Amino acid sequence: xxxxxxxxxxxxxxxxxxxxxxxxxxxxxxxxxxxxxxxxxxxxxxxxxxxxxxxxxxxxxxxxxxxxxxxxxxxxxxxxxxxxxxxxxxxxxxxxxxxxxxxxxxxxxxxxxxxxxxxxxxxxxxxxxxxxxxxxxxxxxxxxxxxxxxxxxxxxxxxxxxxxxxxxxxxxxxxxxxxxxxxxxxxxxxxxxxxxxxxxxxxxxxxxxxxxxxxxxxxxxxxxxxxxxxxxxxxxxxxxxxxxx
Numbered sequence: 001x002x003x004x005x006x007x008x009x010x011x012x013x014x015x016x017x018x019x020x021x022x023x024x025x026x027x028x029x030x031x032x033x034x035x036x037x038x039x040x041x042x043x044x045x046x047x048x049x050x051x052x053x054x055x056x057x058x059x060x061x062x063x064x065x066x067x068x069x070x071x072x073x074x075x076x077x078x079x080x081x082x083x084x085x086x087x088x089x090x091x092x093x094x095x096x097x098x099x100x101x102x103x104x105x106x107x108x109x110x111x112x113x114x115x116x117x118x119x120x121x122x123x124x125x126x127x128x129x130x131x132x133x134x135x136x137x138x139x140x141x142x143x144x145x146x147x148x149x150x151x152x153x154x155x156x157x158x159x160x161x162x163x164x165x166x167x168x169x170x171x172x173x174x175x176x177x178x179x180x181x182x183x184x185x186x187x188x189x190x191x192x193x194x195x196x197x198x199x200x201x202x203x204x205x206x207x208x209x210x211x212x213x214x215x216x217x218x219x220x221x222x223x224x225x226x227x228x229x230x231x232x233x234x235x236x237x238x239x240x241x242x243x244x245x
Contacts, residue, residue: 001024001030001031001034001035002021002022002023002024002034002035002036002037002235002239003023003024003025003026003030003034003035003036003037004017004018004021004023004024004025004026004036004037004039005025005026005036005037005038005039006025006026006039006040006220007040008025013220013221013222013223013228014039014220016223016224016225016228017037017039017228017231017232019228020225020228020229020231020232021232021235021236023037030050030051030053030054032051032053032054033053033054033055034054034055035054035055035056035057035239036050036054036055036056036057037057037058037196037235038056038057038058038059038061038219039219039220040061040063040219040220041061041063041219055239055242057195057196057235057238058194058195058196058197058219060193061194061219062192063103063219064102064103065100065101065102065103065124065216066102066124067102068192068216068217069082069124069126069216071191071192072188072191072214074191075187075190075191076187077184077187077188077191077214078184078211078212078213078214079126079213079214079215080098080126080127080128080129080213080215081126081127082124082125082126083097083125083126083127084125096112096127096128097112097125097126097127097128098110098111098112098125098126098127098128099111099112099123099124099125100123100124100126101122101123101124102122102123102124112128129202129204129213130204131202131203131204132203132204132205132210133149133202133203134149134150134200134201134202134203135147135148135149135150135181135200135201135202135203136148136150136198136199136200136201136221137181137182137185137198137199137201138196138197138198138199138221138223138227138230138231138234139182139185139186139189139196139197139198139199139234140195140196140231140234140235140237140238141189141195141196141234141238141241142182142186143234143237143238144178144181144182144185144234145196145227145230145231145233145234146223146227146230146231147178147181148169149169151169177203180212181199181201181212184199184201184212184214185199185201185214188214188217189217192217194217194219195238196219196231196234196235196238197217197218197219197221198217198218198221198223199214199216199217199218200214200215200216200217200218201213201214201215202215
């Protein structure tokens with residue numbers, strides 16, 4: 001039996017996944033050999049603890065952007081440079097920073113800082129990179145379940161979130177860019193010890209071609225019915241490979 005552990009008051013995505021895969025909502029009762037898909041952090045009756053005789057996908061989660069980026073740094077994953085303390089720059093050489101709440105979601109509270117900030121330990125400060133493109137790769141293990149490109153909202157907002165007017169389009173299956181994103185996505189999941197996640201990646205053009213940077217890995221992303229089916233197929237393949245090893 002496969003269960004999905006999700007807060008019932010979350011968005012409908014986990015329900016679409018459960019329906020597509022025939023998964024049951026996890027209520028704390030399992031049998032040996034069952035699988036639990038942990039959809040974000042759910043601390044219900046079980047308080048995040050699971051039986052030792054079941055398989056748990058994404059057993060340990062890093063919900064803080066600060067924690068995620070620290071692990072990315074340790075494992076050599078390409079990310080925008082992190083600033084951990086107040087820095088004084090020369091007037092003619094002052095880069096902009098992007099400031100994000102450690103536990104924020106959907107772009108809420110994300111601002112561009114153009115003056116030297118007073119650092120808040122509950123926020124992540126990174127070099128602001130004026131991205132040329134942005135992608136989301138939904139990965140399960142080393143497989144891309146689906147891969148989308150995000151397009152900016154007409155408002156010009158630096159936050160390319162769907163509820164702010166941005167749009168998603170699919171990306172060709174066979175492309176050098178897709179392969180490069182697959183590699184950086186694998187590295188990001190491995191750094192966190194995740195089985196699956198939606199990896200947000202930005203692209204910056206440069207004279208040599210382009211550079212890719214990981215922004216974060218989302219353990220409870222939002223998507224529709226078609227992508228729920230793709231995710232379920234990738235999970236089935238991942239579990240099959242796991243059992244064969």
